[in-house]
Amino acid sequence: MSESIRADLVEVNYDDLIPNNVDLSNDRRLKKALEEWQPNYIDWWKDMGPEGFQESEVYLRTAVGVDPQGWAVFDHVKMPEYRWGILLAPKEEGRKINFGKHKGEPAWQEVPAEYRSLLRRLIVIQGDTEPASVEQQRYLGKTAPSLYDMRNLFQVNVEEGRHLWAMVYLLQKYFGKEGRQDAEDLLQRRSGDEDRPRLLGAFNEETPDWLSFFMFTYFTDRDGKMQLAALAESGFDPLSRTCRFMLTEEAHHMFVGESGVSRVVEKTCQAMNDAGITDPYDIEAVRKLGVIDLPTIQKKLNFHVSVTEDLFGAEVSTNGASAFEAGLKGRFEETKIDDDHQLHDATFDVWRVVDGQIVQETEPALNAVNARLVYDYINDAAGGVKRWNKLIKKMGIDFDLKMPHMGFNRRIGEFAESFITPEGEIVDEATWTAKEFDYLPNEADLLFLKELMQPEYRQGEYATWIAAPKVGINSKPGDFEYVKIYGSSN
Amino acid sequence: MIDFQTSPQDYKHWKLDFDGPVAYLTMDVNAEATLKPGYELKMNSYDLGVDIELYDAVQRLRFEHPEIKSVVMRSGKDRIFCAGANIRMLGKSSHAHKVNFCKFTNETRNSIEDASEHSHQRYISAVNGTAAGGGYELALATDYIMLIDDGSATVSLPEVPLLAVLPGTGGLTRVVDKRKVRRDRADIFCSIEEGARGQRAVDWRLVDESIKGSIFEEEVAKRAHAFAADSDRPSDAKGVTFTPLNRKIDGDRVQYDLIDIEINRSGRVATVTLKAPTDAAPADLAGAHAQGADFWPLALCRQFDDALLHLRTNETEIGTVIFKTSGNGSLIEAYEKLLEDNADDWLMREIILYWKRTLKRVDMTSRTLVTLIEPGSCFVGILAELIFAADRSYMLDGQIEGDDTPEAKIKLSAFNFAMMPMSNDLTRLETRFLGEPETVERVKAMIGQEINGAEANKxxxxxxxxxxxxxxxxVRLFLEERVGYSPDALTGMEANLRFAGPETMETKIFGRLTAWQNWIFQRPNAVADDGALKLYGTGTRPSYDFNRV
Structure with missing residues (x-):
């Protein structure tokens, strides 16, 4: 692909084995560490990356610049030959620490010794999620509804791979031998593996079908966006710069999710209209049309939202407070918040269950930074749901997708011990369990989805259950050969 | 700055007299000559300055006076042997100073016991009057205690009833461990102000003899000469004069002939580099004697001892000490061979014992100890002990790019096995490999072999x-992480991890007595304005918080 990268665009050094804008060729130590890690990464990718398409040529976007427009080139490339590298947002001269105890001090260019282990833990946890999602999605290529979607899946996958690189860069550059061990461990854990699972629960869940993939990229990658945004505020400048660049890539993933769900919804409504079905709950009739009924979409949504909310950790958390106080992890859009950014006397109202009621209680704001982040997330995520509902309404179907109540199906935090319906009603365990599969997909739903999802590899063709996209990638037409499957051992 | 270097002509508090094989070490404290203002050293009480002289005297008696086979510790004051550490001094001192003071006095008392046991220079105390608290502890450090029987002279440990602290120089431990006083009798003895005298003191094994005043001096001399007769120290050998150390302190740099100290104040780290000899070892034992204080192992040990004391006392904010070595390690073996082959020669024996004590001082140093083994270093034999004395040791594996200095190697010798026991009576390697004694045997078979970084790590x-x-x-990451931690927690952690294995009287003194004492020194019952140490001598009774902790 190198000949396709126009020389005048390049600010990333592609001459090195590892593309980078961190002057890798003059950093012997880092270079050695990364060059030792790279073959293991490639092995991991071949072992755990997209199954069956390693030899296919995929029309991928490769970043060649790190400004907000994200200069990039597109070309067909075999995924194991993708140019993963180390890309950081440009350094802002004179950047300061914007919150916590060290507010106003110059941002750190080296890890402050007293926060080394805290920072290392934050980076390892963030880093662990990146390869996990690739692992979760590795079989999806086999049921891709189109070459366009397959290409988007692989684009998301290679970029999650690159995000792993970004975290590995920080570990290897700033945390010595221990950091290198952490980097190695990131390749050893496996999503869903009983003996060496990924660190966070949601990343050990299956992504069994494409509806899950779209829900995941919309809802769970949005958690990624919130976490990266909070880390982009970090007083540790290299982490901030790394995360700022990752955010530009994360946006595309959420686009894949939002437009994916949207196209599923559109096709369902279209098929219902064509068949004259007005009752969205006539599930059997709708399914016979070869599309996904709206209540099943709602169940999937309930599942993905609830497990993703767990990723934010306990709403009231001393770890969260420590990371904020230390200036390592801020709040969402920290610098746009109008307060003192230190929170010593500030309070924050946290939702919780008290005496069988869901109420707000006041907590020290410092301890409630996780609560704030998950509430911000819920607001942020609601936007896409609104747009999907607009589409449903426009198509004339009487149905609303809803964000489940934040207490629904939670394993972590304030609601972990309670049984709460998606509407936010507290019920007893027996009641909840009896209705569990009204809320969440049951075996039959999953089986239906599994059978529905047959691959569609013909150029310009789309599976029965999903509409064609409005526009192609990089202004290419819908029937463009986004993935040249030949040569794959599919 | 507190200087640990002195010599007999500068002593303010002690006097040395010689009678053939017997030396008299007379304590006659000059009350005015204090280390710091604000107190008077009445009644032969002592501060660190008095103890620095005592340490110097003990060292010189061993090295400068091979003909001295027994030492009588006595008082120059009438009816007072020694009143112990000066209470006003303790009341005015910072916690850190009290702790350092106690540690040094303990080490000095241990060195007195080491002289009796291993140098065959036995210490006797001639207790001519009151020996209270630290005064009795000084006597306890000697091999034989003779108490004058004049109806008033007593030995006592009145710290608990009078001062609400402990006898801090090994008193409690030595009463039960060394003198094997029954625990309930010891309990009585340690909780009464007046102590014990006469026959009861003998019956309870608090002293060895109680002797009438009229014959006291005569009996002491007789006993000292009898002990001397049993010693293997030579009568006709020439001692080694402890010439003043050539030490230059220049800002953050301290230089001796064979040691460099570089202090990085912002990093709170001191790097201590010990240098190999530049000349080949003397051909024989006589040559070693002729070199005297310049003989490399002795010269280096003296400088190292002083360097450790300097860092401990005068650089308390420097929390991490890095040990490095430099020079031609191949010369070291011949020096070690002279020591090892002539271990029954009085001087060689003294040098070995001095290294043993100095390495114990390293073990007792409340700093994070790190040994860095780099190309150009000479971690051979005795210097390799610093690898095992350290809390962490890191070795540079291979050469440095662009530098043709050969890769670093470690070479073990007999000094790493049995010759340099720690206070737990195990060698550092035995302590290190407590869970894998076979490893000790394995590395013992490698004596004299060069071990590179990869092998050493393995x-x-x-x-x-x-x-x-x-x-x-x-290395930088480790050091940065370390300096961020609480120095108190580090001191406690390191002291707990360094001394695996069995307990001995020494480990009990440092690990148990001192730890408790340091705790008590922080407690309001002792040091608050209405605490016992502060009120001592004012006539006001202290008020205690009676909660047991």
Whole structure:
């Protein structure tokens, strides 16, 4: 692909084995560490990356610049030959620490010794999620509804791979031998593996079908966006710069999710209209049309939202407070918040269950930074749901997708011990369990989805259950050969 | 700055007299000559200055006076042997000073016991009057206690009833462990102000003899000469004069002939580099004697001892000490061979014992100890002990790019096995490999072989080995992480981890007595304005918080 990268665009050094804008060729130590890690990464990718398409040529976007427009080139490339590298947002001269105890001090260019282990833990946890999602999605290529979607899946996958690189860069550059061990461990854990699972629960869940993939990229990658945004505020400048660049890539993933769900919804409504079905709950009739009924979409949504909310950790958390106080992890859009950014006397109202009621209680704001982040997330995520509902309404179907109540199906935090319906009603365990599969997909739903999802590899063709996209990638037409499957051992 | 160097012509508090094989070490404290203002050293009470002279005298008696076979510790004051550490001084001192003071006095008392036991220069105390608290502890450090029977002279440990602290120089431990006083009798003895005298003191084994005043001096001399007769120290050998150390302190740099100290104040780290000899070892024992204080192992040990004391006392904010070595390690073996082959020669024996004590001082140093083994270093034999004395040791594996200095090697010798026991009576390697004694045997078979970084790491001789790419960064990361931690927690952690294995009287004194004492020194019952140490001598009774902790 190198000949396709126009020389005048390049600010990333592609001459090195590892593309980078961190002057890798003059950093012997880092270079050695990364060059030792790279073959293991490639092995991991071949072992755990997209199954069956390693030899296919995929029309991928490769970043060649790190400004907000994200200069990039597109070309067909075999995924194991993708140019993963180390890309950081440009350094802002004179950047300061914007919150916590060290507010106003110059941002750190080296890890402050007293926060080394805290920072290392934050980076390892963030880093662990990146390869996990690739692992979760590795079989999806086999049921891709189109070459366009397959290409988007692989684009998301290679970029999650690159995000792993970004975290590995920080570990290897700033945390010595221990950091290198952490980097190695990131390749050893496996999503869903009983003996060496990924660190966070949601990343050990299956992504069994494409509806899950779209829900995941919309809802769970949005958690990624919130976490990266909070880390982009970090007083540790290299982490901030790394995360700022990752955010530009994360946006595309959420686009894949939002437009994916949207196209599923559109096709369902279209098929219902064509068949004259007005009752969205006539599930059997709708399914016979070869599309996904709206209540099943709602169940999937309930599942993905609830497990993703767990990723934010306990709403009231001393770890969260420590990371904020230390200036390592801020709040969402920290610098746009109008307060003192230190929170010593500030309070924050946290939702919780008290005496069988869901109420707000006041907590020290410092301890409630996780609560704030998950509430911000819920607001942020609601936007896409609104747009999907607009589409449903426009198509004339009487149905609303809803964000489940934040207490629904939670394993972590304030609601972990309670049984709460998606509407936010507290019920007893027996009641909840009896209705569990009204809320969440049951075996039959999953089986239906599994059978529905047959691959569609013909150029310009789309599976029965999903509409064609409005526009192609990089202004290419819908029937463009986004993935040249030949040569794959599919 | 507190200077640990002195010599007999400068003593303010002690006097040395010689009678053939017997030396008299007379304590006659000059009350005005205090280390700091604000107190008077009445009644032969002492401060650190008095103890620095005592340490110097004990050292010189061993090295400068091979003909001295027994030493009588006595008082120059009438009816007072020694009143112990000065209470006003303790009341005015910072906690850190009290702790350092106690540690040094303990080490000095241990060195007195070491002289009796291993140098065959036995110490006797001639207790001519009151020996209270630290005064009695001084007597306890000697091999034989003779108490005058004049109806008033007593030995006592009145710290608990009078001062609400403990006898801090090994008193409690030595009463039950060394003198084997029954525990309930010891309990009585340690909780009454007046102590014990006469026959009861003998019956309870608090002293060895109680002697009428009229014959006291005569009996002491007789006993001292009898002890001397049993010693193997030579009568006709020439001692080694302890010439003043050539030490230059220049800002953050302290230089001796064979040691460099570089202090990084912002990093709170001191790097201590010990240098190999530049000349080949003398051909024979006579040559070693002729070199005297310039004989490399002795010269280096004296400088190292002083350097440790200096850092401990005068650089309390420097929390981490890095040990390095430099020079031609191949010359060291011949020096060690002279020592090892002539271990029954009085001087060689003294040098070995001095290294043993000095390495124990390293073990007792409340700083994070790190040994860095780099190309150009000479961790051979006795210097390799610093690898095992350290809390962490890192070795540079291979050469540094662009530098043709050969890769670093470690070479073990007999000094790493049996000759340099720690206070737990195990060698540092035995302590290190407590869970894998077979490793000790394995590395013992490697005496004299060069061990490079990769091998040393594999054997477990070092914490880790890094190549030149990682070296600087990983060492820096460790040091930065370390200096961020609480110095108190580090001191406690390190002291707990350094002394695996059995307990001895020494480990009990440092690990149990001192730890408790340091706790008590912080408690309001002792040091608050209405605490016992502060009110001592004012006539006001202290008020205690009676909650047991």
């Amino acid at each position: 054997l477990g001789l070092v914490t880790d080995a890094y190549d030149d790419i990682d070296w600087e960064e990983d």
